[in-house]
Amino acid sequence: MPRILSIDYGIKRTGIAVTDDFQIIASGLTTIPSETAITFLKDYFSKENVVKVIIGEPKQMNGQPSESTEVIEKFVSKFQKEFPEMKLERVDERFTSKMAFQTMIDSGLKKKQRQNKALVDEIAATIMLQDYLLRFKIT
Structure with missing residues (x-):
């Protein structure tokens, strides 16, 4: 089966996570500089069978777009232009960074390790994907 x-x-920075071949478990893949995201994805898609991409949609507590929405919307437009055949879904990403940080605490990472913002982004992408799998995946 293809991956999500x-x-x-x-x-x-951009955190990236991917499912296993059976689309059951989400795992962190990497964190990359955001300006390299399209190049990274071209390379990854050429090597791996990906059927769908989930991109976080930042919102404030009241449901309104956050201050980073404009930057992310530009990326989404660029993504759709580069990969017009790829299925794309947007999901609410509220609290994923906080949940990622709490996950780091719960797993016993030292304070210095928890300051690694790249790791927070990768874990946030993983949480977002696992949540998507639990809520929307039809088995």
Whole structure:
């Protein structure tokens, strides 16, 4: 089966997670500089069978777009232009960074390790993808 990939796009860094071949478990893949995201994805898609991409949609607590929405919307437009055949879904990414940080605490990472913002972004992408699988995947 093909994989599903999730993107936690940020102004500086982008966390990426991917499912296993059976689309059951989400795992962190990497964190990359955001300006390299399209190039990274071209390379990844050429090597791996990806059927769908999930991109986080940042919202404020009241449901309104957040301050980073404009940057992410530009990326989404560029993504759709580069990969017109790829299925794309947007999901609410509220609280994923906070959940990622709490996951790091719960797993016993030292304070210095928890300050690794790249790891937070990768874990946030993983949480977003696992949540998607639990809520929307039809088995």
